[in-house]
Amino acid sequence: MSIAFKPEETFRGDYRYRNSDAAILRFPFPFPEDRYMYSVNIEPHTRSGPSDVYLHAFDVDEHYIAECRDKAITLERDPGRCQVLPHMMMAQWDTLELLMESLSADYPALFSLTKEGDDFGSLWTWINRPLGIEQRFVFGDAETLPCEPFEYITRQAQGDFAICDQRDDNLYMDAGMVTSQADWSLEFDVGMSFMEWHGPVPLAHQTGVFERALKYLLMLRLGQPVRRLNWTMSINPRLDTSPESYPEWGPDRASVTPANAGEKVHLRVELQTLWRLPRSNAILFPIRCYLASLDDLARVPKWGKRLHRVLSTLPPQLVEYKGLTRYLPAALEWLAQRDDGAELPVGTAAGVTRLNAPVSG
Amino acid sequence: MMHSDIKSRPAYQALVPDLAGSRHLLVIEGDALPPGRLATLSNTFAPVADSLHTWLTGAPAVEGIAGKLWQLGSVEDVLDTLACATRGYGMGDRLYVLGTEPFLWSVAGAAALIGFGPGQLQLEHAGSLRRRVWCTHCHVTTENVTTGIVACRGCSRHLLVRDHFSRRLGAFMGVMVDAEAPGEIPAIEEVFA
Structure with a gap:
């Protein structure tokens, strides 16, 4: 399998991000039923599932090169998007090892890792062909890399990464590389406990969801990663929807009309996986972001109709929390025109192998 | 109101001496003290008065306070004094802080830097909600x-x-x-x- 990268894509300014038909068909659509239901929905991260994005430990797709470049732009503007507390060096090496081993095993045509040994002090050679990188370094010696190991490897991966240190029966967000976040601030949250960083989430605390999730995660085992999907919506295919840059993208929310919603409004799905790290006993928490416009999604009739129904039943607190208030009516009006009320099968699978013709424009 | 549905919002409780501690440091923002609170604090901390130091900022000298009293000008003096701690603080030390929220967390942050763990620290809110x-x-x-x-x-x-x-x-x-x-x-x- 080869991936046709699209290095000319942009996620800001002229927004030259586009999904190919294949990318739309593999989109991790998150809604199995017609009404909105909140659930923790954690399941084993096996190399299978209703979308191709589940087939590998860390999914690499056609947007890889463009996303890595957008990440570099964001870091250039705001180096604080990568933060690592001083006691996390072991977890940094754990992360580098996990990513290099997984990527080179899953995508041997794109990445390769040659090791003279498995232990600290061994000479390793890392080749990243899409980004044109060849790096020889000593595993365990940060001086032999251009920057610290966590920043080094997560600059070469799509999506955000947090590392949670486990102590006192709790998880603390003690490191992060966060450049494509759904409106949360690493600078504000770094060092927080599990309950603290989930503090602003409405409704779920009252039902004990976070207590149960924390208990489950504290017992996460090495080699048995888990995953869940989370979602929100974004105007324009913008990765950097951070609170830091909210003054730049906030006005976009007021630009949506029933006429342009198909092109402007994007469903933003996060594939969140959780990995126990071997030496540090920390948990790596990658948050991989997928963007598809309403135009894209409506080309799969089941998804367009289902999205209309789910968004129609969203509790008002979640509309507010997810920041949809200003443009949800326009998005619903656009989607309603494409929902004939037909009964839809349960499940997230697209149910088609070819897309309908584009609907907007 | 101090109550919030947002769980990152800390909850504060009235200070109580931890008898498992061997040395006790009570840090008070004088300007935030409600009338009479110093007297009740002195009663509460009487059992550990022999091993108690009290740092009081801002307010005038007070008679009859429990433990050895030190007066400091402002929160900056508290932070400097903690940062330049002339004796090492250890496992047996307990820190109790009373004041407005910015005061509490300034002191808590400085204490964390010199090794105070969460189990050694108590915070009580007093005064303005600013x-x-x-x-x-x-x-x-x-x-x-x-x-x-x-x-x-x-x-x-x-x-x-x-x-x-x-x-x-x-x-x-x-x-x-x-x-x-x-x-x-x-x-x-x-x-x-």
Whole structure:
């Protein structure tokens, strides 16, 4: 399998991000039923599932090169998007090892890792062909890399990464590389406990969801990663929807009309996986972001109709929390025109192998 | 109100001496003390008076306070004194802090840097509910905020003061209130008196 990268894509300014038909068909659509239901929905991260994005430990797709470049732009503007507390060096090496081993095993045509040994002090050679990188370094010696190991490897991966240190029966967000976040601030949250960083989430605390999730995660085992999907919506295919840059993208929310919603409004799905790290006993928490416009999604009739129904039943607190208030009516009006009320099968699978013709424009 | 649905908002409790500790340090923001609170504190801490030091900022000298009294000018003096601690603090030390929220978290942060763990620390809120607000856009903090919307000291944007709280920064999150509709700023009202 080869991936046709699209290095000319942009996620800001002229927004030259586009999904190919294949990318739309593999989109991790998150809604199995017609009404909105909140659930923790954690399941084993096996190399299978209703979308191709589940087939590998860390999914690499056609947007890889463009996303890595957008990440570099964001870091250039705001180096604080990568933060690592001083006691996390072991977890940094754990992360580098996990990513290099997984990527080179899953995508041997794109990445390769040659090791003279498995232990600290061994000479390793890392080749990243899409980004044109060849790096020889000593595993365990940060001086032999251009920057610290966590920043080094997560600059070469799509999506955000947090590392949670486990102590006192709790998880603390003690490191992060966060450049494509759904409106949360690493600078504000770094060092927080599990309950603290989930503090602003409405409704779920009252039902004990976070207590149960924390208990489950504290017992996460090495080699048995888990995953869940989370979602929100974004105007324009913008990765950097951070609170830091909210003054730049906030006005976009007021630009949506029933006429342009198909092109402007994007469903933003996060594939969140959780990995126990071997030496540090920390948990790596990658948050991989997928963007598809309403135009894209409506080309799969089941998804367009289902999205209309789910968004129609969203509790008002979640509309507010997810920041949809200003443009949800326009998005619903656009989607309603494409929902004939037909009964839809349960499940997230697209149910088609070819897309309908584009609907907007 | 101190109560919030947002779980990062800390809950505070009345200070009680931890008898498992061997040395006790009580740090009080004098200007935040309610009338009579010092007397009740002295009673509460009487069982550990022999191993108690009390650091009092701002307020005039007070007779009959439990333990050995030290007076410091301001929170900056407390932080400097902690940072230059002339004796090592250890497992047996207990730190009790009473004051406004910015005071509590300034002291807690300085104490954490010299090795105080969460189990060695108690915080009791007293006085004004004014907030320290951290701007998510320029990362500058604005002190003594009593209104629900405040102009950032760093970037001048009008920030909505959220309940989301960072212990590391000792501050609440401030987010531009008119980002989506520039210029539409709601009436500014005093809410953290």
